[in-house]
Amino acid sequence: MSKPTVIEITPEEMIDPTPEATLGYMLFEHRMKLKAGGEKVNHCLSLSRSKLFITNRLISKTEMNISTTEFEDLRTLVKQRKFCGYLKGIILRLLIWKKMTPAQREITLQL
Numbered sequence: 345m346s347k348p349t350v351i352e353i354t355p356e357e358m359i360d361p362t363p364e365a366t367l368g369y370m371l372f373e374h375r376m377k378l379k380a381g382g383e384k385v386n387h388c389l390s391l392s393r394s395k396l397f398i399t400n401r402l403i404s405k406t407e408m409n410i411s412t413t414e415f416e417d418l419r420t421l422v423k424q425r426k427f428c429g430y431l432k433g434i435i436l437r438l439l440i441w442k443k444m445t446p447a448q449r450e451i452t453l454q455l
Contacts, residue, residue, distance in 0.1 A: 353428075367398065370398070374390055385442050388438055389442070392438065393435060394433040406421050
């Protein structure tokens with residue numbers, strides 16, 4: 345059995361959109377990627393990145409008004425942060441899968 349290879353993922357690959365990107369542009373770009381077709385991994389990756397972008401925007405807006413938020417808003421903020429961590433994990437796994445060779449994918453599926 346061969347030694348597993350380590351695939352490096354840069355932070356830029358994790359989160360594709362630029363910080364200046366607007367929500368409208370992000371959704372437009374997402375729709376264009378879905379129309380273009382391609383691998384199922386690319387669709388899942390694009391969708392996960394869009395969800396992460398939207399959730400991060402919601403978190404930043406909530407954090408700006410942190411002094412006026414109620415307990416329920418803080419609870420929602422914690423859930424949103426957990427969801428962001430979950431999405432980052434999905435994105436990381438999809439990027440690793442995308443960089444694998446077909447032979448590596450086959451080995452991974454057999455485990």
